[in-house]
Amino acid sequence: MTVITHLDVQDIRFPTSRSLDGSDAMNAAPDYSATYVTLHTDAGDGLEGHGLTFTIGRGNEICVKAVESLAYLVEGRSLEAITSDMGTFWRHLTTSDSQLRWTGPEKGAIHLATAAIVNAIWDLWAKSEQKPVWKLLVDMSPEQLVNCLDFRFVSDALTPQEALAILRRNAAGKASREQEMRAQGYPAYTTSAGWLGYPDDKVRRLAREALAEGWTHFKQKVGGDLAEDCRRAQILREEIGWEHPLMMDANQMWDVDEAIANMRQLAEFDPMWIEEPTSPDDILGHAAIRQRLGSIGVATGEHCHNRVMFKQLLQAEAIDYCQIDAARLGGLNEVIVVLLMAAKFGVPVCPHAGGVGLCEYVQHISMFDYIAVSGSLDGRILEYVDHLHEHFENPVVIRDGRYQVPTAPGYSITMHPESLARHVYPDGQAWQES
Numbered sequence: 001m002t003v004i005t006h007l008d009v010q011d012i013r014f015p016t017s018r019s020l021d022g023s024d025a026m027n028a029a030p031d032y033s034a035t036y037v038t039l040h041t042d043a044g045d046g047l048e049g050h051g052l053t054f055t056i057g058r059g060n061e062i063c064v065k066a067v068e069s070l071a072y073l074v075e076g077r078s079l080e081a082i083t084s085d086m087g088t089f090w091r092h093l094t095t096s097d098s099q100l101r102w103t104g105p106e107k108g109a110i111h112l113a114t115a116a117i118v119n120a121i122w123d124l125w126a127k128s129e130q131k132p133v134w135k136l137l138v139d140m141s142p143e144q145l146v147n148c149l150d151f152r153f154v155s156d157a158l159t160p161q162e163a164l165a166i167l168r169r170n171a172a173g174k175a176s177r178e179q180e181m182r183a184q185g186y187p188a189y190t191t192s193a194g195w196l197g198y199p200d201d202k203v204r205r206l207a208r209e210a211l212a213e214g215w216t217h218f219k220q221k222v223g224g225d226l227a228e229d230c231r232r233a234q235i236l237r238e239e240i241g242w243e244h245p246l247m248m249d250a251n252q253m254w255d256v257d258e259a260i261a262n263m264r265q266l267a268e269f270d271p272m273w274i275e276e277p278t279s280p281d282d283i284l285g286h287a288a289i290r291q292r293l294g295s296i297g298v299a300t301g302e303h304c305h306n307r308v309m310f311k312q313l314l315q316a317e318a319i320d321y322c323q324i325d326a327a328r329l330g331g332l333n334e335v336i337v338v339l340l341m342a343a344k345f346g347v348p349v350c351p352h353a354g355g356v357g358l359c360e361y362v363q364h365i366s367m368f369d370y371i372a373v374s375g376s377l378d379g380r381i382l383e384y385v386d387h388l389h390e391h392f393e394n395p396v397v398i399r400d401g402r403y404q405v406p407t408a409p410g411y412s413i414t415m416h417p418e419s420l421a422r423h424v425y426p427d428g429q430a431w432q433e434s
């Protein structure tokens, strides 16, 4: 038996705002940050679980506090007791302390904190089984997987029986799709050339380099001055041509009518999707935008905080692309519920990965989705951003614009101890230098 003896949490921040990496119209100068959780165990062989949630700087200390408040719900528990009934454990973490739940529920800082802890448990579980997380999931039977999930508040859209049916239907092709992933990897797009704060010459250079590296799909930020958005789209089209898909991301800048009007102008550049055109909470607004825009896809999800929101986006036929976030939903358990709902509604899942550690997480999710849940790559493309991977012990591997299958045990989220020490906020060396 392995007991989680102690939970440690650190405030880790990277000064990305200095170069405007990650900048967009709403988030002009983000410092990519992580509320970084370590689960210590009594295993005696150094076995630890690691997990993080992503923030963009200030406010990370709030998530750290929230993790500290939740810690008592996992400390002293055995890994086996948790994993033998993971669905019940997830509900325990999200509902058993109703005073803490009041600060959400299942949204905001407390849910981000839940994600860091839940993902650390999955990392610990996968490491103890000597498997990467995607493989741990793929090797589970449909019954074992469904046992990890909590269908509360979504059973009107997806019952456990329907989830089982989806997983069983796909069971036969799992081995060949796993082979395919190992051989070819998962298709991806890059956001790294299109950050809003980058000067034109940098956008051109990065787009050209990305093309040469084998990238075929690109995303640009919009939502600033419309003429500027058009000008930058023109630059990108000049560099990538018209045969390569271009996505646009407004990061919630517009009202509904404004989104429609602006996208009618930007339609000239043939965008594949408009991402976060308006408030992430406005389900009917997204539905209206989708209906009135016609051929431009609508994508959202990086600020969609729980399965109930995704349920409604799907029920309202409000989205063409479902962009789950591995650390905004309450960890992998809730992500899997959304994957299954999206499969039922026939909407492709294209996870969000613009942050620190998010690429490392979502590769596991998309590979699992393809192999065991959706069984399809149609309309599916995984985000990639080219930042901060050097801080991870097992960073993502990209070849020809595709994520290669992660092979190290765990959820690929363990950071180097030196990186943690250097970026701990506010005392780390990185924050002492100007």
Ligand SMILES: C[C@H](O)[C@@H](O)[C@@H](O)[C@H](O)C(=O)O
Pocket (backbone or CB within 6 Å): 021, 022, 023, 024, 027, 030, 056, 191, 249, 251, 302, 352, 353, 354, 355, 383
């Ligand atoms: C502040 C962040 O970099 C966002 O701009 C980023 O997550 C973005 O929305 C994305 O889709 O990757």
Ligand SMILES: [Mg+2]
Pocket (backbone or CB within 6 Å): 249, 251, 275, 276, 302, 352, 354
């Ligand atoms: Mg986005």
